Amino acid sequence: MLDLGSFNTLQLDAIREVGNIGTGCAATALSDMLSCTIRMAVPEVALVSVYSLSEYYGNPDAIVAAVFMRSSGEFGCSVIFIQKEEDAALLVDLLLRQQFGGAIPSSMPEEVYDSAISEVGNIMISSFLNAVNMMIGTHKHENSVPGVARDMLASILDVVASMFGQMGEMALIIDAELRVDNVKGGAKGGGISSNIIMLPDPDALELLLGKLKVL
Amino acid sequence: MSGGAGGGGTVYHVGMADLVVANAPATLITLGLGSCIGLVIYDTVAKVAGMAHIMLPESRGAKVEKLGKFADTAVPALVSEMLQKGAEKLRMKAKLAGGAQMFAMPGTGAGSDFLAVGARNVKETTRMLSHFGIALLASDTGGNKGRTVEFCTNTWMLTIKTLGRGTSEI
Numbered sequence: 001m002l003d004l005g006s007f008n009t010l011q012l013d014a015i016r017e018v019g020n021i022g023t024g025c026a027a028t029a030l031s032d033m034l035s036c037t038i039r040m041a042v043p044e045v046a047l048v049s050v051y052s053l054s055e056y057y058g059n060p061d062a063i064v065a066a067v068f069m070r071s072s073g074e075f076g077c078s079v080i081f082i083q084k085e086e087d088a089a090l091l092v093d094l095l096l097r098q099q100f101g102g103a104i105p106s107s108m109p110e111e112v113y114d115s116a117i118s119e120v121g122n123i124m125i126s127s128f129l130n131a132v133n134m135m136i137g138t139h140k141h142e143n144s145v146p147g148v149a150r151d152m153l154a155s156i157l158d159v160v161a162s163m164f165g166q167m168g169e170m171a172l173i174i175d176a177e178l179r180v181d182n183v184k185g186g187a188k189g190g191g192i193s194s195n196i197i198m199l200p201d202p203d204a205l206e207l208l209l210g211k212l213k214v215l
Numbered sequence: 216m217s218g219g220a221g222g223g224g225t226v227y228h229v230g231m232a233d234l235v236v237a238n239a240p241a242t243l244i245t246l247g248l249g250s251c252i253g254l255v256i257y258d259t260v261a262k263v264a265g266m267a268h269i270m271l272p273e274s275r276g277a278k279v280e281k282l283g284k285f286a287d288t289a290v291p292a293l294v295s296e297m298l299q300k301g302a303e304k305l306r307m308k309a310k311l312a313g314g315a316q317m318f319a320m321p322g323t324g325a326g327s328d329f330l331a332v333g334a335r336n337v338k339e340t341t342r343m344l345s346h347f348g349i350a351l352l353a354s355d356t357g358g359n360k361g362r363t364v365e366f367c368t369n370t371w372m373l374t375i376k377t378l379g380r381g382t383s384e385i
Contacts (some may be wrong), residue, residue, distance in 0.1 A: 136380025154247020155361020
């Protein structure tokens with residue numbers, strides 16, 4: 001198996017570019033859903049110990065909403081769409097207003113909220129995965145149905161770490177931030193912020209770099 | 216790793232795949248358990264308590280660097296470290312929490328057995344405890360919510376905080 005510690009800059013750039021293409025497509029999908037402009041940053045690529053994933057992402061106690069999908073096939077990976085609870089609430093609100101006009105109740109049942117977040121995550125992650133698989137030229141991939149959770153950051157990443165921990169100790173994460181600017185509020189203020197995180201399976205990285213001709 | 220705290224003795228944060236054994240007075244804390252298990256074994260006479268943050272059920276004979284990672288390595292490691300600190304096997308008792316299935320996914324699509332890891336963690340940890348003849352006095356497992364657990368040697372109680380359900384003690 002590939003030694004995760006020995007990536008050169010060319011390889012890291014290639015991995016970052018894959019994340020960039022995937023995030024670009026996810027951003028376009030989100031933009032279509034919300035009919036507004038989405039800003040995205042160049043993804044960060046980092047090698048993180050699975051045991052300290054939650055420290056990497058900040059406050060372990062923070063309440064976040066997350067959508068999780070597994071993609072299997074030639075290029076196996078896990079993708080998580082994650083945002084602070086306040087941001088998720090704003091996003092759902094914006095989405096429902098977009099779809100139904102102003103006629104939405106001020107307080108929605110949790111199920112509606114979770115279902116909306118799950119669907120946004122589903123569309124974004126699917127766009128992300130389609131773009132990535134197309135770029136690296138895999139023949140087929142199959143996505144799981146989305147799983148949604150709203151809980152402490154640490155407990156959500158705990159699940160991710162356990163899954164990854166079955167395969168290795170270090171995880172290569174590709175992390176991209178998407179922002180909707182023209183909205184009041186949000187955890188960081190001045191807009192909705194969300195992240196897409198991809199964790200390629202350890203054996204999938206070799207395929208990825210091979211297909212991109214940088215192995 | 217440790218620091219002073221009022222009343223609860225030394226406070227230890229038990230990170231993912233870690234295990235900590237401490238003499239009383241001590242407070243052992245694990246933040247945000249999802250599918251993982253927070254296992255406590257203690258001996259109230261020798262006043263020793265240990266906590267492990269177990270991620271997966273079985274090591275399958277692999278070389279394990281962090282013994283707390285797997286149920287089948289964490290339980291023996293906790294027991295032997297407790298024996299060294301003066302505990303006795305016959306007096307050891309256990310409590311555990313965790314093993315949630317955080318992401319509810321309908322059907323049995325790709326990756327579903329990955330996600331059932333919480334239930335497998337509970338089963339294997341329980342099996343290991345009975346293998347060592349340690350009584351499991353209380354547990355709070357399953358569901359779809361994360362847990363933060365805190366074990367204090369003043370009361371020998373495991374406090375469990377869950378989002379939306381508040382705090383309980385077992």
